[in-house]
Amino acid sequence: MEHDKPIGIFDSGVGGLSVVKNIIKVLPNENFIYIADSKHFPYGTKSAGEVRNFALRIIKYLLAQNVKAVIVACNTASSVAIDEIKKSASPIPVFGMIQAGAQYAAKTTKNHKICVISTPLTQKQHTYLNEIKKINPSTEVFEVGSQEMINLVENGIEHNEFAVNLTKENLKEPIEKGVDTIVLGSTHLPFLYRTVKSVAGESISVIDPSDFLIIQVKEFLDNNDLLNRKHPSERLFFTTGNREEFKEKMKVFLEGTYIPERLDI
Numbered sequence: 001m002e003h004d005k006p007i008g009i010f011d012s013g014v015g016g017l018s019v020v021k022n023i024i025k026v027l028p029n030e031n032f033i034y035i036a037d038s039k040h041f042p043y044g045t046k047s048a049g050e051v052r053n054f055a056l057r058i059i060k061y062l063l064a065q066n067v068k069a070v071i072v073a074c075n076t077a078s079s080v081a082i083d084e085i086k087k088s089a090s091p092i093p094v095f096g097m098i099q100a101g102a103q104y105a106a107k108t109t110k111n112h113k114i115c116v117i118s119t120p121l122t123q124k125q126h127t128y129l130n131e132i133k134k135i136n137p138s139t140e141v142f143e144v145g146s147q148e149m150i151n152l153v154e155n156g157i158e159h160n161e162f163a164v165n166l167t168k169e170n171l172k173e174p175i176e177k178g179v180d181t182i183v184l185g186s187t188h189l190p191f192l193y194r195t196v197k198s199v200a201g202e203s204i205s206v207i208d209p210s211d212f213l214i215i216q217v218k219e220f221l222d223n224n225d226l227l228n229r230k231h232p233s234e235r236l237f238f239t240t241g242n243r244e245e246f247k248e249k250m251k252v253f254l255e256g257t258y259i260p261e262r263l264d265i
């Protein structure tokens with residue numbers, strides 16, 4: 001049955017687990033396969049071509065597992081490879097982070113000054129800036145590329161003094177410029193929400209693109225009669241890196257006991 005087929009989800013590491021958390025909350029019946037390409041982490045400091053190749057290899061694997069949809073739970077892969085991924089997955093629908101994040105930011109901002117925190121590669125591609133400007137060309141977009149913040153999360157850290165100081169440094173200029181919205185433009189960053197919010201303060205909205213994306217995914221599945229109405233769901237996790245390490249990281253970021261498998265692709 002189409003409804004029972006899993007959703008394929010991938011990221012370079014633990015970041016996509018922030019998207020998984022939303023799926024479990026909003027689409028609790030869905031079966032899914034999550035792949036963490038830990039062997040190639042970080043994507044954010046690699047070339048666009050390298051990340052594209054990693055992403056296409058994972059897509060090939062997911063398609064062979066008969067997925068009914070794909071979520072590219074990685075802003076960096078979305079920013080460099082979404083068109084190629086969509087082409088190679090067609091007719092299977094593919095959802096990326098950037099458009100959803102840009103739409104969410106454009107809806108949230110009141111003064112049209114937005115900051116996007118991402119990997120250096122996403123920043124270099126200006127994908128968020130371009131998508132936000134497509135919606136409203138007069139919006140000012142401040143792009144912060146910080147691999148260091150993302151690496152903290154990959155190493156299991158959600159909040160500490162070092163993270164706060166690093167975030168302060170990175171957000172100093174955009175905050176001085178008066179942004180009213182900060183986009184967590186890497187799927188690792190929602191795990192630093194508390195840290196970012198403590199620096200941004202009450203008056204600045206800190207938003208997670210996947211909150212918006214999952215609503216779009218749900219609508220799509222519903223409109224196409226693809227929602228799985230049966231419970232419980234099967235949730236499979238794979239890592240291309242060290243299985244024990246990934247298991248420990250999953251314990252930090254995801255409630256419940258899941259045992260990841262090692263995947264050689």
Ligand code: DGL
Binds near residue numbers: 011012150187188
């Ligand atoms: N989680 C990925 C993203 O959303 C990036 C992490 C990395 O540098 O590999 O961009």
